Amino acid sequence: MKGNKEYIGFSVLHEAIRQARYNALKSVNAELVNLYWQVGAFVSKQLAQSQWGEKTVQQLSDFLKKQDPTLKGFDRKSIYRMVQFYESYRSSSIVAPVASQLQDIEIQENTFVATVGRQIQSDENEIVATLWRQIEEG
Numbered sequence: 001m002k003g004n005k006e007y008i009g010f011s012v013l014h015e016a017i018r019q020a021r022y023n024a025l026k027s028v029n030a031e032l033v034n035l036y037w038q039v040g041a042f043v044s045k046q047l048a049q050s051q052w053g054e055k056t057v058q059q060l061s062d063f064l065k066k067q068d069p070t071l072k073g074f075d076r077k078s079i080y081r082m083v084q085f086y087e088s089y090r091s092s093s094i095v096a097p098v099a100s101q102l103q104d105i106e107i108q109e110n111t112f113v114a115t116v117g118r119q120i121q122s123d124e125n126e127i128v129a130t131l132w133r134q135i136e137e138g
């Protein structure tokens with residue numbers, strides 16, 4: 001019988017691990033969207049002000065590869081996609097503040113998860129007992 005109670009606790013921990021992984025992926029994605037937005041904005045402004053030409057974008061790509069040979073996703077074509085992303089949505093009232101919206105959501109989720117985590121931690125014995133009763137009854 002004790003083994004089943006342990007499995008319930010294991011399931012709670014497994015769910016916490018799964019949720020943490022999911023949150024980490026969301027954070028990474030939010031940071032990448034923010035980075036692509038920043039790169040697109042910077043390059044777009046340089047091109048618009050005639051400070052840079054198309055060769056300069058290739059030079060930027062070459063420079064980034066030289067600085068970090070493991071860096072992926074910053075070839076000439078990808079950089080122009082970032083410019084296109086920025087230029088397509090810069091005036092959108094929905095997408096322009098993407099980074100800040102994602103960060104606000106992340107802060108709210110982290111607050112919620114922390115609150116639930118504290119509650120679960122303080123009520124762990126009660127939760128396990130309730131789950132155990134439900135298993136025995138079901």
